[in-house]
Amino acid sequence: MIINKQKIEPGENASVHIGVSELASGTKINIEAQVFRSKKKGPVMLVLGGVHGDEINGIEIVRRAVQSRMFNDIEKGSVIAIPVLNVFGFINFSRELPNGKDINRSFPGTSKGSLASRVAHALTKHILPLIDFGIDFHTGGGSIYNYPQIRVLKSDRKAINLAKQFSPPFIIKTGLIPKSLRKECSRRNIPMIVYEGGESLRLDEFAIQEGLSGLMRLMSARGYIKGDFKLQNNLIINGSTWVRATKAGLFVSYLKVGASVMKGEDMGKITDPYGHKEVVIKSKRDGYVYGQSNLPVVNVGDALFHIGFDTTFIEN
Template identity: 45%
Template sequence: MIDLDDILPGQFKRIDIEIERLPSHTLIDMPVFIYKGKAAGPTLLLTAGIHGDEINGIAILRRLIAEERLQPDAGTVIAIPLVNIYGFLQGSRTLPDGKDLNRSFPGAPTGSLARRIAHVLMNEIVPHIDFGVDFHTGGKALSNFPQLRCVFKETQNVALAKAFAPPFILNSGLIEGSFRKAAAKLGKPVLVYEGGESSRIDKLSVEEGIAGVMRLMHRMGMITGDPPPPAVYPTKVLQKTSWLRARTAGIFHSLVEYGDYVKKGQRLAEITDPYGSVRILVKAPHEGYIIGLNNNPVVNAGDALIHLGYDLLLL
């Protein structure tokens, strides 16, 4: 286990945790960046790349490291920009055996590669932390407007989310096998940030993620000085979400952008055939906000098209 007592106040240290070897016998390490403040305070964990093709979180942490913005005045920051190095090398969400790392927690020292990596994270890193943010993106061709997912019935979750102040905060339950649920069982709240789509850099998602981390550190007393600027998009808290799905196959034409506010009954999209004889409208079943959008123009019946967040809540 990493020993934070080995790191002096005000010191930065990079530690490379040995994970496994490639079939070529090339050693795979997981770089961990640790920043310790001169004063005592909480320990924040920032993780990205649990899904190897989700690049925006990696870009967020890379920027924060390169711009030397993670050194706290009080407390400690642990940043792991790339957890699933195997998936990153393959441009894949999963590991070489097809396992999803974010469904393999809390892991085990033996078994699948995913369970081994999860075990390292849960035993080497999580015992040290007080709270964390895990950075993700939407899936293939599915863009998420920058958002934080947390459990509303947990007051600490909500307080941390409000401190991060993303454009949207969503009520999201814990998924079995996920990093978030495994950490929660140990009393360590981890929020999930979602922004953009896989295999593609989204500038807005990166900028909002960086700003959110700085706001969170400031609110938790980890950095001093002038507070970070307020969010470009004032935070909206949404209790419910639902995916609108294609009723038929065809060509998907969105009439809205992600982040848009829409009214009940508003036309959101249409699906046409390639020949001009079929046109099916997609309308909003509720007023709300577009928090996710399919960027693939060719869809099949049942495909997720538009993620609608609604039931605005004042916290």
């Protein structure tokens, strides 16, 4: 395997640096990929975090997986682990790059484009041609807490199989966002799943542990590691809708994220600071709350609850 002119032989582990740009101070910015190769042939898995620089749970999941030596003695194939793709966002506490662009809306990217386009291009050029499948770790954005879930393209049977082997509490079947990593992988016929757990800029132990457990289940099911990792029960979600604020003010939720909800049920309330007016937010469907806003103050139209419906229960 050769990444950015660096050769990594079977049985070898190595760190590879891919230069993407520099800070205004002149400090060079690299993407660091840690590569683990078994002597035995097999598929190459990408374990990616920090596409959004403020989604720290994902970075922490990949870091802990590397530090716990999960990939060091794999039985076959190779693992490429990249904890932070968006280094700029990571040091600026930001989802995007300093120019305000989102890497996950910039694929496949070009070497002469915007910074986001260049970072996307580095992954597209150096890593995507090498991998057989992958998992991309995220959290909710914009103060949304996402209950641990895998998002997967509804028509991609191979990716759905990966999701089932990961076995998170929720598997959300979705479409593809234009210029996203998943879209580019789909174009290249690479099954790619996205894990979402917790909220940006917050470490959440539950979401981190669910991410690590799922990664171990997936690696065990695919024959990378030995061990009997029990699958969890899963809920597959085929449809979803947002419940949005109909009034601006203080938002108080009555629900715990992850809970089931009935049509017409009270989900929370929005009130002005003086207590003059109060509106109760009601669910418009039967379903499950798989994402919830932690914003204490909201504007009209802000997303409050992500409800999944049309569900299938898988007992494991």
